[in-house]
Amino acid sequence: MGKEEAYKRMSQAVIDGDADTLVEAVKEVIDQVEPLEIIQEGMMPGLKKIGDMFGAGEIFLPEMLMAAEAFQEGMKLVEPRILAKGQKVEKTGVVVFGTVLTDIHEIGKNIVITLMKTHGFEVYDLGANVSPTTFVDKAEEVNADIIAMSSLMTTTMTYQKDVIDYLKEKGLREKYIVLVGGGPVNEEWAEQIGADGTSDSATGAVELAKRLIQNKKGR
Numbered sequence: 001m002g003k004e005e006a007y008k009r010m011s012q013a014v015i016d017g018d019a020d021t022l023v024e025a026v027k028e029v030i031d032q033v034e035p036l037e038i039i040q041e042g043m044m045p046g047l048k049k050i051g052d053m054f055g056a057g058e059i060f061l062p063e064m065l066m067a068a069e070a071f072q073e074g075m076k077l078v079e080p081r082i083l084a085k086g087q088k089v090e091k092t093g094v095v096v097f098g099t100v101l102t103d104i105h106e107i108g109k110n111i112v113i114t115l116m117k118t119h120g121f122e123v124y125d126l127g128a129n130v131s132p133t134t135f136v137d138k139a140e141e142v143n144a145d146i147i148a149m150s151s152l153m154t155t156t157m158t159y160q161k162d163v164i165d166y167l168k169e170k171g172l173r174e175k176y177i178v179l180v181g182g183g184p185v186n187e188e189w190a191e192q193i194g195a196d197g198t199s200d201s202a203t204g205a206v207e208l209a210k211r212l213i214q215n216k217k218g219r
């Protein structure tokens with residue numbers, strides 16, 4: 001089976017919430033292609049489709065949940081391959097990463113974290129539903145360079161601003177690079193809340209993080 005065919009099967013398997021078929025299709029190509037390509041070309045289109053279907057009221061929460069679970073089964077195969085590529089990389093910086101308060105979406109955050117690790121970042125994953133105090137306390141504790149926040153809903157993205165406001169309140173805003181991301185987040189939003197940047201892709205997020213760290217350390 002060619003990779004295009006395998007990617008189509010992966011996407012459909014995510015939509016169907018069919019972890020077995022997804023894992024099978026991933027195994028068919030995993031030794032031949034870039035692991036990140038499997039996520040981007042094979043698995044993510046399915047998740048996007050399921051989100052659109054949910055938004056249109058064509059499916060309900062159980063189907064979305066099954067799609068997410070199938071996706072995560074696929075990730076179990078792909079993630080070690082991505083991590084294996086970055087074993088001998090020099091340390092780039094320290095990142096504290098979480099999904100904001102009342103938001104439990106973690107898939108995108110986890111992909112960005114995996115890729116950051118392969119580029120030498122030491123990443124502290126705070127999980128989901130993370131409060132401003134937790135973000136900031138952890139960043140202080142581990143002497144982080146970057147605070148990174150993910151948010152997948154229009155109703156939760158405002159908590160990204162709360163973290164930045166809390167940093168300002170504590171007189172710590174200038175100490176950290178603040179990155180924001182996730183579905184509804186764009187450049188305009190990042191600028192509006194006073195974040196240092198955003199990206200809608202994992203590779204873009206890593207490039208941005210590297211560039212901003214270089215600038216900061218060069219100061």
Ligand code: B12
Binds near residue numbers: 064153154155
């Ligand atoms: C999977 C999913 C779920 C899963 C999450 C499982 C998990 N453990 O993560 C489950 C089923 C649990 C779920 C629950 C809900 N969901 Co949901 N979900 C989705 C879905 C289909 C996909 C999200 C996803 O993982 N995308 C794939 C990843 C790779 O993309 P990403 O997160 O955007 O990340 C990329 C970039 O944004 C970027 N990035 C991400 N984070 C960061 C951070 C930084 C710093 C940077 C630089 C970059 C960056 O890099 C990533 C890689 O490319 C979306 C639809 C969609 N189009 O997004 C709906 C969606 C986000 N969900 C939605 C809703 C409404 C819900 C529920 C409220 C449903 C309900 N009635 O209960 C609950 C929310 C519960 C809560 N309190 O959080 C809505 C949100 C609408 C809104 N208000 O904005 C969406 C948009 C669906 C829709 N069309 O209506 N969901």
